Amino acid sequence: MLKTRIYELSLFFTSVAIVFFSSNILADNTSFIMALIVFWFFSSLYFRLRVFFKNGNTNIEYGISYDLSLILFAGPFGLFIFETLYRFTVYFYRKWAKMADPNEFFDTFYNIGSFVITHSIAYFLFQHFYSSFQSFPFGYWILLFGLVCLSSYLSGAIMLILFVTLGEQKSFKEGIDFIFRDISLLDYGKVAITNGLLFLFLKDGKWEMIISLFILNYIVNLSFYSKSQSIQNKLERDQFEQMAYTDFLTGVFNRTFMDKKMAELNQTGEDIGIVVADIDKFKGINDNYNHAVGDKVIQHFASTLKSYLSQEDYLFRSGGEEFTLCLRNRNYTQAVDLINRMLGGIANNSVQVEYNGEIRTISYTASFGLYFYKVNDHTSMEKAYIQADELLLQSKQLGKNQVSALNGLLNKKVV
Known part of the structure; x- marks a missing residue:
């Protein structure tokens, strides 16, 4: 943990050094203060729409960043002031809302340092290459898109070092996959266009356009966040429902779902x-073996x-080793033929199991x-189930390994 703290603080003090050796705030004081207020307000408002992904003990934040436009307008010093104000606003809000992680305070310094460092690199590259890209069609936008991609990859690399320090990165391939994680070109394009327009509006002092864009x-x-939350909620409901209706051992439906489905089938006729x-x-x-072997046989039977x-x-799965089937869209002869094929199959x-360190083959x-x-008003699915259960008992009494069947349409029994 000490190494992690040293790493997080080293990022922060590196960003302080960058600010110290760079020029002062590029914009005039009035324009910068106005930009600082607008960017701080909307970034704080936008914070609750950000998506968080947990990697080990670390929360990774996904969301559009406005840092590139602000650093191009005000320089590294201006971005440092904004990041410090914004990140500590988030910190104190999360403390007040009791949402803060134990490491939240040091994470705040990490976020300030990493964002200032990555965007300062983008800033210096912009200053160096801007005139060259002006000769290309859409050169300004191409340069911004490249800087957005670079900032994202640098941010991933900085976070990867943190994971290595925490011992949460297992392999080199995992690290490369994380740096070039699944962020679409559309996402990069959205960030580039937003920051590009904001920078142009900031230069021209078009505050109405800036606020409108925000x-x-x-x-x-x-809108996207609401839709994603709705989809996530539905997925979670479906997952919980599946867990509630699925037998944990065999993966087929359980007795609870059988009762629910029988009530529905009662209405079909x-x-x-x-x-x-x-x-x-x-x-x-x-x-003769043990319950673990018995479970393997039950799984094989269900499959x-x-x-x-x-x-x-x-x-x-309606009982321990008992299963219930509902055969639909077949006539009586087809149903009997299917069960006889199951019986023979x-x-x-046989099923192979491990017992006492050896592989055993079990036939059953x-x-x-x-x-x-x-299905009708006189004979419900529940009554039909009792009839089938009595026919199963008859098969057992007649020597097992056989089918007892009754055609309720004709009251014709086949043994």
Whole structure:
């Protein structure tokens, strides 16, 4: 941690040295104070729209920066004043809102130092190459775009050194990937155009245009931020719902989702096959091996059942080694044929497991109960499930490894 503090403070004092050896504020005092107030106000307002990505113990901030236009207008000294004012405003706000990290104070010095250093390099390059690029069509914008890219890469390199100091960077490739991380050319272009226009307006003292550009930029980013938050919230809801409805062991739907889906299917009035399937002599597998091996068999059983189903069908883990299937868009004969194929596929297959340091091959069979009927007011999905469960029990009593099926449309039993 001490090395990290030394590194963060060294960046800050390097930026102080750059400011000390550079010229004073380039703009006149009145123009600079007005620019400082406008940039500080809108940057502070824009702060809550920034996106944060956590890398280890470090928060990485993504958002448009106006530093390039300000340093071109006021020089490194002017940018240093702005960054100090802005970063400590953010620091005190986050402390007041109880959002601050334990390292927030030193991170503030890091942010001031890194932003002043990277944009000072961009500033000196702009001063050196500006006249040369004037001879090219759109040379001003090409130069700004290149400086925006360079500033981003330098900022990534500075942060990479911090990660190495913290021991959070594992490989050289990861470091290169981080520096050239997935920021689109469109993002770079947006930053270049915004800063380019701001610099031109600052030079000409067009304060109405400057404020209008800030307001427009804020509205556009607020819209994008709201949409991204909405998408993020939906993804999180979908993820939580999937976790709530998914069996953790097999990855298929659980009993909770089965109850929900059966209530929905009750309203369809379709012909449907309810199947209850169970691994034969499963207790013997647990007794002869262990529960970890038993779990592997259950996973294999679920995967095998799922491989026979179409997208319209449903597979639920309704008990320990018991699974329930809802077969849709089939007639009775097709449903019976499918279950018989499942029966044969399971009996002729096996699962490899590790037990006592050795690879063992376990063969097993399963029994099925199929009840086929038309969903109606008289026979709900819940009642059909009970019928299928009774047919499964019948298969067990008849010797296991077989299918007991009943066509509820004709009341015709097949064993």
